[in-house]
Structures are given as structure tokens and as C-alpha cells.
Amino acid sequence: MNAALIVAEAPALPLNTAGKYVAGAYIVVFVIVLIYVAIMGIRLSHIERDLGELLEIKKAADAAEEKPLPTLASTTGAQST
Amino acid sequence: MYGRGLRSLSILTVAAMALALSLVFFYAPLEAEQGFLQKIFYLHVPLAIIALCGFVLGGLLAVMHLRTRDSRWDMRSYVVIHMSLIFAVGTLITGSIWAKGSWGHWWVWNEPTLVSFLIVFLLYATYQPLRFAIEDPERQARYASVFAITAGAFVPMNFLAVRLSSAYLHPRVLGSTSNLPGSMALTFLVSLIAMALLFATMCKYELTAKHTRAQVRALRRLLSGEDGAPAPRGRSAVPSTSGPMTTPAAGRTSL
Amino acid sequence: MKRTVGALLRKELLVELRTLESVPGMSLFAVTTFVVFHFALNKSSVEGDLAAGILWVTLLFAAILGANRLFVADADQGGFDGFLLAPVDRSAMLAAKVITMLAYLVVLELVAVPAFALLLLGAPLGPALGNLVVTLALADIGIAVIGTLVGAMAVQTRARDLLGPLLALPLLVPIVIGGARATAPLLVATHSSGPAARWLLTLGLYDLVFGLIAYALFDFLLED
Numbered sequence: 361m362n363a364a365l366i367v368a369e370a371p372a373l374p375l376n377t378a379g380k381y382v383a384g385a386y387i388v389v390f391v392i393v394l395i396y397v398a399i400m401g402i403r404l405s406h407i408e409r410d411l412g413e414l415l416e417i418k419k420a421a422d423a424a425e426e427k428p429l430p431t432l433a434s435t436t437g438a439q440s441t
Numbered sequence: 442m443y444g445r446g447l448r449s450l451s452i453l454t455v456a457a458m459a460l461a462l463s464l465v466f467f468y469a470p471l472e473a474e475q476g477f478l479q480k481i482f483y484l485h486v487p488l489a490i491i492a493l494c495g496f497v498l499g500g501l502l503a504v505m506h507l508r509t510r511d512s513r514w515d516m517r518s519y520v521v522i523h524m525s526l527i528f529a530v531g532t533l534i535t536g537s538i539w540a541k542g543s544w545g546h547w548w549v550w551n552e553p554t555l556v557s558f559l560i561v562f563l564l565y566a567t568y569q570p571l572r573f574a575i576e577d578p579e580r581q582a583r584y585a586s587v588f589a590i591t592a593g594a595f596v597p598m599n600f601l602a603v604r605l606s607s608a609y610l611h612p613r614v615l616g617s618t619s620n621l622p623g624s625m626a627l628t629f630l631v632s633l634i635a636m637a638l639l640f641a642t643m644c645k646y647e648l649t650a651k652h653t654r655a656q657v658r659a660l661r662r663l664l665s666g667e668d669g670a671p672a673p674r675g676r677s678a679v680p681s682t683s684g685p686m687t688t689p690a691a692g693r694t695s696l
Numbered sequence: 697m698k699r700t701v702g703a704l705l706r707k708e709l710l711v712e713l714r715t716l717e718s719v720p721g722m723s724l725f726a727v728t729t730f731v732v733f734h735f736a737l738n739k740s741s742v743e744g745d746l747a748a749g750i751l752w753v754t755l756l757f758a759a760i761l762g763a764n765r766l767f768v769a770d771a772d773q774g775g776f777d778g779f780l781l782a783p784v785d786r787s788a789m790l791a792a793k794v795i796t797m798l799a800y801l802v803v804l805e806l807v808a809v810p811a812f813a814l815l816l817l818g819a820p821l822g823p824a825l826g827n828l829v830v831t832l833a834l835a836d837i838g839i840a841v842i843g844t845l846v847g848a849m850a851v852q853t854r855a856r857d858l859l860g861p862l863l864a865l866p867l868l869v870p871i872v873i874g875g876a877r878a879t880a881p882l883l884v885a886t887h888s889s890g891p892a893a894r895w896l897l898t899l900g901l902y903d904l905v906f907g908l909i910a911y912a913l914f915d916f917l918l919e920d
Contacts, residue, residue, distance in 0.1 A: 378478040381542035385481045385535040389488070392531055396643060403650050410657045417664050507916055564866035567859065574853035584849055587913045588863070591845065594909050595867055602870035602898055606877055 443649040447642070454642045457635035461628070469628040478542045483628060485535040487636035488528050489554060493596055495525030495640060496565065500593020503586035515582040516680045518589050520647045522568055524640060529562045550607075557603040564592055573678035582680055651679070700784040704792035709799065711769065718765050719803050722758040726808035729754045730815045741818030748880040751812050752872050755805065756839070756865075762800045763843030764860045766793055767851040780918060790844060790914040797840035805832055817883060824882035831882075834899040835875040838906060842867050845910045848917045874899040 465483045472479040499522035506514035536555045541547050550556060571588055575581040621629060712718055733750050734740070742750060770776050779789055809828070813821045821828070842864055850860035878895035 378476055378542060381478055381538050382480045385484055385538045388534050388538070389484060389531055392527065393639070393643075396527070400646060400650060403654070407650075407653055407657055410654075410661070414657070414660055414664055417661075421664070507913075560866050560869050564863075567862045567866075570855070571849070571853065571859060571863065574855050574859060576854075580852065583916055583919065584852065587845075587916050588849065590913060591867070591906075591909055594905060598870055598902060598905055602873045602902075605894060605898060606873045 443645065443652045447645050447649060450638070450642050450645060454635070454638040457631070457638050461632040461635040464628040464631055469625050470622070472625075475543065478539070481535055481539045481542070483632040485532060485539055486629070487633040488532040488535060489558065490633060491636045491640045492525045492528035492532055492558075493561075493600075494637075495521050495528060496561065496596050497593045499525060500590045503589035503593070506582065506586045507590075512582060512680060515586060516651065517644075517648065518586060519572075519680050520644050520651070522565060522589060524644050524647065526562070526565050526568070528640065529558060529565070532558050533562060553600075553604045553607045556607070557600045560599055560603070561592075561596055564595065568592070569678045572680075578680070581678075585680075697785050697788055700782075700788035701791045701795070704779075704788060705795055708792060708796040712796070712800075718762045719800050722762045722800060722804045723807040725761055726754050726758045726804060727811045727815075729757065730808075730812055734816060739816075742816050743818045744884045745876070745880045747812075747817055747819070747883040748876040750816065751809070751879065751883075752876045754812075755801075755808060756868060756872060758804055758808065759797075759801060759839045759843060760861045760864050762804070763797065763839075763847045763864060764850070764857060766797060766844060766847040768856075771851045776918065786915045786918050787911060789918065790910060793844045793847075794840045794910075797843050798836055801836045801839060805836075819883055819885040821883075827882050828879060831875060831878045831896065831899070834896060834903060835871050837903040838871045838899060839868060841903065841906045841910050842871075845906075845914070845917075848914065852917075870898065870902050874902065 461483070465480055469480070469483070471477060499518050502514050502518035502521060506512070506518060533555070536552070536558070537547050540549045540552065540555070548555075568585065568588060572581050572585050575584055730750070733754070737746075737750075739746075770779075780786075809821075809832075846860055846864040846867065850856045850863060853859050874895045878892065878899070881892075
């Protein structure tokens with residue numbers, strides 16, 4: 361409608377007004393992805409902690425098995441990897 | 442293995458996004474009417490397209506779930522819908538910023554894409570509460586799939602209706618994607634591909650993380666001995682992967 | 697199949713006639729809402745877009761009230777189990793419930809539309825009645841289908857009264873668009889043309905798409 365007028369008045373919006381909107385939009389998307397990365401990082405550390413616990417449990421179970429059945433030590437050792 | 446190929450995919454995504462951003466800011470020409478503000482177009486429209494495709498894909502994955510009763514399809518449907526919802530939020534925010542820059546209002550009713558997105562967002566925002574409100578995991582997955590299929594069919598229907606209702610009232614505010622000059626079209630295409638890759642990477646990431654956590658749980662159950670009954674799951678909106686079908690047996694690693 | 701649907705339908709209507717728990721409530725809600733609108737908008741008479749909007753929003757919310765209650769008796773009193781044990785086509789329940797919902801909507805509109813014409817509408821309804829009936833009929837099918845589908849989904853959840861409307865409202869937006877745009881030109885004093893075919897086609901398409909989807913998916917909701 362008034363395209364000609366708009367073009368005449370502001371042929372290309374100056375960087376200091378339009379720029380902040382464009383920057384804002386790109387920053388929002390970037391932040392969303394970063395938040396996702398952070399959440400995944402937290403989950404990863406939880407998994408790491410859980411796996412550490414499980415490793416402890418397994419080691420404790422192996423240690424408990426070794427004592428009462430010394431004759432089976434070789435087979436237990438072969439199995440526990 | 443959900444994680445196979447994750448590294449290559451991520452590297453490809455980074456490369457594509459870097460290329461897309463370079464094209465947007467160093468190659469694509471300034472548009473006549475909107476000037477620099479129009480650059481948001483390369484962010485907002487790919488987000489919108491990928492989000493919509495994601496919602497429909499979620500419906501298709503739900504169809505597979507209902508047909509095969511394999512809970513892995515439900516897991517994929519859940520992740521895809523979840524990710525599409527995040528992309529939809531991104532669409533709404535970038536669209537709102539664009540509207541503010543163009544027209545001075547944070548929200549405009551005469552931009553049909555934005556309005557349709559609001560409705561679709563409101564619909565899919567009920568997906569997780571729906572899942573959370575059903576305790577039995579099998580029923581939860583089934584009902585969620587029915588919802589995903591219904592909502593997936595609703596998305597194009599909704600776009601049609603909203604587009605019809607505003608087409609003859611106001612001109613499009615935020616411009617359309619047809620008749621783009623070559624350089625802009627190329628930039629748009631690369632941006633679209635980069636966004637699609639980002640979506641795929643994030644979904645794969647999510648699926649791998651969920652599957653890993655399920656495997657850790659299964660391992661915990663195995664290690665706490667045969668007498669250890671599986672810990673009660675409690676209420677959860679997350680699809681379960683630790684059913685009898687997916688517990689990893691010795692030697693089986695591919696899923 | 698027809699006999700099953702007939703039997704189920706008779707049961708539904710009998711229950712409703714005896715308990716009167718849905719339809720009077722829906723109708724009363726509609727009339728009360730019109731009164732509320734009068735005070736909220738501070739208008740004695742409305743026309744055109746505003747009139748269409750008030751009418752459709754009120755009908756929609758009253759319909760959701762009815763849809764919420766559609767499966768409650770079945771869920772709470774073992775109606776689902778009884779039905780599942782019978783060797784009949786499960787889609788019969790879908791058909792029966794949709795027809796029931798349609799019946800509720802027709803009665804609702806028989807009360808609400810005259811009440812609307814009396815209380816709020818500034819234009820004579822007579823000449824536009826035929827077109828209005830057609831539009832309402834098309835929209836009612838869509839509302840009934842979605843209401844049944846969502847009612848069946850929501851009834852098995854914990855927050856069924858909240859989740860039902862939450863699911864149904866976005867899904868029904870195309871019906872609101874089609875219905876309101878179609879009826880707006882009918883509710884003016886100097887009404888000239890009928891509803892644009894575009895809107896009736898939209899409503900029809902919606903009914904078709906979601907009717908098919910409901911038919912395909914309803915069985916999955918009934919399984920145990």
C-alpha cells in the first residue's frame with residue numbers, strides 16, 4: 361500500500377533498531393539450544409554417577425563371592441569382566 | 442544402538458548451521474521492504490516448517506506404535522513431539538520478535554502462520570499432562586499415540602482453517618516464501634536443511650540419553666540380584682523402555 | 697452392527713432421560729452464559745460477528761460440558777468392561793456415543809438458539825434460519841466426533857474434568873472458525889447472502905477427516 365513511502369523513508373532499517381531484533385531472535389534460539397545442552401549435561405552426570413554406583417556394587421559382590429568359595433576363584437575371575 | 446552415528450550427525454549439523462549463518466549475514470541481500478529485520482525470516486520459517494513436520498512425524502511414529510505395539514516407536518514419537526514443541530516455542534518467540542520489529546506489536550492476529558502455531562502449541566502442550574495423568578504405562582503409551590495421530594491430522598486442517606479466515610481480511614504481515622530471488626532462496630534452503638539437521642541431532646541425542654538411562658536401570662536390576670524386584674516407577678510422563686521387550690539380553694546390542 | 701448401535705443408543709438415551717444429567721445442564725448453562733455475556737459486554741443487542749462469536753463460544757463450552765460426562769458412567773460403573781465382553785464390533789460404541797452427543801447438541805441448540813434470539817440478538821432470525829440450521833448441523837457432527845474421542849481419552853485419566861476441555865478446545869478451533877464465519881453474515885438485520893460455501897466446505901472436510909480418524913482410533917482407546 362504505502363510501500364513507496366516506506367521505502368522512501370527507511371530504505372533499509374538502520375542496524376541500531378532492526379539489528380537488536382534480529383540479534384534477539386538468533387540469541388533466543390541459541391539460548392534454547394544451550395539450555396538443552398545443559399540439561400543433557402546434567403543427565404549425563406547422573407548416568408555417570410549411577411554407573412559408578414553399579415560398579416561399586418559389582419565389585420562388592422565379587423569381593424563377597426571370592427572369600428567363601430576359594431576353589432572357584434579362577435572361574436569367578438574369568439567371569440567378572 | 443541409538444548413539445551410533447550421533448557424532449557424525451552432530452558434526453554435520455554444526456557445519457550446516459555455520460554455513461547457514463554465514464550465508465544469512467554475508468551473502469543474502471537486504472530485502473527491499475523490511476531491510477535488515479527480514480533476516481529473522483531465515484530463522485523463523487525453518488523453525489516453523491521443521492516443527493510442523495515434526496508434529497506430523499510424531500503422528501506417523503504413533504501409527505507405527507499402534508500397529509506394532511513396540512514401545513520403542515512410542516519412545517520415538519514422544520521425543521519427536523517433545524522436540525517439535527520446543528521448536529514451536531522458538532517459532533512463536535521469533536515470530537513475535539519479528540512482529541514487534543515490523544509492526545510494533547508483540548502479537549498480531551493477522552499473520553495466519555503465527556496464529557495457527559499458537560493453536561497447535563496449545564494443543565500439544567496437553568500431550569505431556571495427558572501422559573502424566575495415566576499411570577499404567579501400556580495404556581499411557583496407547584492413549585498418547587491416539588492423541589499424537591489425532592493432533593498430527595489436526596495440524597494441516599488447522600492451518601487451512603486459519604489461513605482461510607484471515608486471507609481476505611489482511612495482507613500477510615511477515616511475507617511469504619514464494620518468489621524469492623535466487624540468492625535468498627539458496628540461503629533459505631541451507632537454513633532449512635541446517636534446522637532439520639539440528640532437529641534430528643537433538644532427537645537422536647534425547648533418544649540415546651533415554652535409552653542409556655533405561656539400560657543403566659536394567660543393569661542395576663540385574664546386579665542387585667534375582668530377588669530384587671524392579672523398583673516401582675511411580676508416576677511418570679516418560680515412556681518406559683524397560684519392559685520385557687526391550688531389556689537387553691546377553692549379546693544383543695542393536696535396537 | 698446396526699442392532700448393536702441401536703441397543704447402545706437406546707441405553708444411552710434411556711439413561712439420559714431417567715437421570716437428566718447432561719442435557720438440562722448444558723441448556724441451562726447456555727442460557728445463563730448469554731446473560732453473563734450481556735453483563736460482561738454491556739450490550740443489549742448484538743449483530744454480525746459479535747453475535748456469531750457469542751453464540752458459538754457458548755455452544756462450544758456447553759458442548760464440552762456434555763462431552764465431559766459422556767463416558768463417566770461407563771468408566772465408573774464398568775460399562776466398558778461389559779461392552780468389551782460382548783462379541784460385537786467395537787466401533788458400535790463410537791457410533792452410539794457420537795449419535796448420542798449429536799442428540800444432546802440438537803436439544804441444546806433447540807433451547808439455546810431461540811434463547812439467544814430472544815435475549816441478545818438484534819436481528820430477526822427468521823430469514824436466516826435455514827442456513828443457520830445447515831451450518832449448525834455440519835458443525836455439530838464435528839463437535840460430536842471430537843467430543844466423543846476426547847471424552848473417551850480423558851475419562852481414563854486422573855484429571856478428567858480438566859483434561860477434557862484442554863484437549864477439546866484447540867481441536868475445535870476450526871469448527872469455531874468455520875461456524876462463526878459462516879453465521880456472521882446471517883445474524884445481521886439486512887442479511888443478504890447465505891454463508892460462504894468456503895466455510896461449509898471447511899466444516900464438511902473437518903467432519904470427514906476426524907470422523908475417519910475417530911473410526912480408526914477408537915478401538916485402541918477401548919482396549920484393556
